[in-house]
Amino acid sequence: MQKGDDKNVSTFTRQAIEEKIPPKEILESGLIGGMNVVGEKFKAHEIFLPDVLLAAKAMSAGMSLLEPFFIKGGMPTMGKVVIGTVQGDLHDIGKNLVSVMLTGAGFEVIDLGTNVPPERFIEIAKKENAPVIGMSALLTTTMPVMRSVVELLKQEGLSGRIKIIIGGAPVSEEFAQQIGADAYGYDSTNAVESVKKLIEKA
């Protein structure tokens, strides 16, 4: 996986299945475990974004082989995260990268895409019983939408129950504090770490 070799990841996953290793163990120790190593190497600047994304593709190749074993109860996850780019903004590369990294870390990501209205974030988080909403913005003009989501969450009495993490080029820790978001992710790996902390607290 660290070499981004999807064919080998598929071969080894198939081999593990044939050897009757429990699918949950293959997933957690093999695929997510491997991706955690990749994440650590990325954080230590030993490897870079293209390597991480090649590894993520390799992981998804293994995951697709495991999916049939989890049809009944669903794939075991670290938790659900509803993610999207805020209303008025169509930039999605940063959001996509966070989504890939969260999936690699074992979270179930519900990606709402771009141009997402505040109400939609909350509606889906409630419907899916997701403890975290992740929002991305690349424009200073669309950052205020993040505040709207935080306020709407307060109005519905869901603050604390549903945590909010924000990110994007113009967004800062200071802005996150100002609007009352629970966390700020300065890059995709940091976002994953922050989400893990939010879920632990939940």
Next chain:
Amino acid sequence: MREIIQISIEDVKPARDDVLKAQGVPFDNEPSEKVQTLLKRTMDLFIEFSQPVGMFSEISIPEFEIIYRGEGLNEKNTPLDEIYRKADGLFLFAVTIGQNVSEKIAGLFKTNEFALGSMLDSFASLGADKVADSVEIHLFNLLSKKGKISPSKGISRYSPGYCGWHMSGQRRLFEFLHPEEIGISLLDSFLMKPLKSVSGVMVVGGKQIFDFEDSYPFCRQCETRTCRDRIETLLRESRTNNKKGAV
């Protein structure tokens, strides 16, 4: 003066090092064989899906004043506010690398080709800037032929959403320029579709007019600071020309 320019893909191919930098790969790091293959595959996709095109239209200073004022949301003091009043010529411009690239990027992410999608996104962003560079060069050559620009003069470009010029300035810019003619539309949020497009004003004038201190309040939030390199390049050219003149 108004023109639509079809641009060769050869002229807008991003440099390998620029793509790697955009992907967060340090300059001194030799990419793995896999990443090198990825670069090659992405370049092939970029060539296949890009449709670079640009346009410009001359505008007077009083006309531009109306466009620049826009919806009245600009920062109080901006470098452009100082610069355009001293210009010898102003040209609104819009360029795009096309919608097909954006659709391809989205498709790659959907099929778990994350690395290709992310790298093509970097190619497309850098490519769109290179389309703007091509239009700028084309304009310079055109003005040179007409004797309207001398070596002591230069061109620098500015876009809504940067350097204190509020994004809402796009509305009036679009009303004047009509970038729809080259397939660019403006969304309610003032974003352009295709996303990998650039619009703004090209200012023609004496190179010294483009120099400014990056001490405006909004400069603190700016992470790119590409203005520094551009100003330095323009002023360096100016110094070289002055020296040649002295000899």
